[in-house]
Amino acid sequence: MASVASSPPLDQIIFGNCLEKLKLLPDSSVDLIFTSPPYADNRRKTYNGTPIKDYVKWFLPISQELFRVLKPQGSFVLNIKERAVNGERQTYVLRLILEMREQQKWLWTEEYIWHKKNSYPGKWPNRFRDAWERCLHFTKNKKFNMYQEEVMVPMGKWAEKRLSKLSTEDQTRHESKVSSGLGRNVSNWVGREKAYPTNVLYLPTECSNKNHSAAFPVDLPLWFIRLFTQENDVVLDPFMGSGTTAIACLQTNRHFLGVELKEEYYRLACEAIAKYRETYSLPLSAVPHPALNGQTLTNGVYPSKLERIRDANDTKHSRA
Numbered sequence: 001m002a003s004v005a006s007s008p009p010l011d012q013i014i015f016g017n018c019l020e021k022l023k024l025l026p027d028s029s030v031d032l033i034f035t036s037p038p039y040a041d042n043r044r045k046t047y048n049g050t051p052i053k054d055y056v057k058w059f060l061p062i063s064q065e066l067f068r069v070l071k072p073q074g075s076f077v078l079n080i081k082e083r084a085v086n087g088e089r090q091t092y093v094l095r096l097i098l099e100m101r102e103q104q105k106w107l108w109t110e111e112y113i114w115h116k117k118n119s120y121p122g123k124w125p126n127r128f129r130d131a132w133e134r135c136l137h138f139t140k141n142k143k144f145n146m147y148q149e150e151v152m153v154p155m156g157k158w159a160e161k162r163l164s165k166l167s168t169e170d171q172t173r174h175e176s177k178v179s180s181g182l183g184r185n186v187s188n189w190v191g192r193e194k195a196y197p198t199n200v201l202y203l204p205t206e207c208s209n210k211n212h213s214a215a216f217p218v219d220l221p222l223w224f225i226r227l228f229t230q231e232n233d234v235v236l237d238p239f240m241g242s243g244t245t246a247i248a249c250l251q252t253n254r255h256f257l258g259v260e261l262k263e264e265y266y267r268l269a270c271e272a273i274a275k276y277r278e279t280y281s282l283p284l285s286a287v288p289h290p291a292l293n294g295q296t297l298t299n300g301v302y303p304s305k306l307e308r309i310r311d312a313n314d315t316k317h318s319r320a
């Protein structure tokens with residue numbers, strides 16, 4: 001068995017089962033884990049899934065490894081949604097949260113909602129169209145890295161009207177009526193152009209990669225990467241799929257690291273990364289990692305593709 005490396009392999013996608021491959025990574029070496037695992041066996045026809053009854057048992061050893069590799073001030077964001085079966089929402093996500101808290105000491109710090117603003121209409125006898133997914137935010141500690149200014153949003157039109165006439169109450173700190181210890185002073189926002197966002201993200205489901213049936217839009221990992229990491233930090237996606245999280249890292253100058261089980265998606269991710277690097281003239285330098293023992297392809301680039309890109313670069317340069 002390959003030994004645990006002293007530093008994580010950076011900017012690579014590892015081909016294989018994340019439960020096994022995560023064991024190759026050192027403790028406390030990752031700043032953010034952002035991922036979307038199979039939602040039980042929703043898409044068993046396209047990629048492996050786990051039946052609902054076994055889901056929690058399947059995921060817990062993986063979340064245990066994630067706890068180990070995450071830095072003490074890091075965050076784990078789990079994009080997931082439970083299925084409805086026989087007219088009833090299933091409870092495996094809720095059970096997973098409970099087990100992660102109780103068995104593994106994860107803190108369930110927050111729940112963000114991804115509101116899919118363009119999900120197409122439909123008619124069901126017992127519910128309306130499902131237009132949101134959970135992004136569960138887990139941390140190891142109450143204090144964690146969070147760069148809130150990076151995701152501020154324009155104040156919006158409401159501010160002009162609301163802030164033009166302030167009541168007496170608006171001009172002093174107004175304590176929450178539910179004794180949460182939280183309060184607000186509306187007058188603090190007069191004259192500001194930006195405000196902090198809510199915990200609901202309004203993003204379309206559209207993504208540039210149509211070859212993966214469950215790819216999320218790049219703006220989803222991007223938002224959390226900006227919120228929880230800084231440049232050169234390390235972001236792990238153990239269910240990398242078509243490489244969306246890696247692309248978000250390349251766009252924001254973070255290091256990525258991913259695992260993907262299915263060769264077809266692994267290739268897709270490697271090619272998306274190579275294409276991005278080629279388009280933006282990023283270096284293709286290969287840094288094979290000793291702990292991976294030749295199991296991965298250099299720098300997330302599939303060799304045949306790498307050779308093709310190098311050939312193309314050579315031709316371009318010899319023409320110039």
Ligand SMILES: C[S@@+](CC[C@H](N)C(=O)[O-])C[C@H]1O[C@@H](n2cnc3c(N)ncnc32)[C@H](O)[C@@H]1O
Pocket residue numbers: 016017018019035036037038039047048212214215216217238239240241242243244245259260261262265
């Ligand atoms: C919901 S998809 C992720 C899609 C990805 N976020 C994207 O934008 O393309 C889940 C992915 O996990 C992969 N997968 C399933 N079980 C896995 C495992 N044990 N280890 C690594 N990858 C796995 C599937 O092949 C699938 O591509």
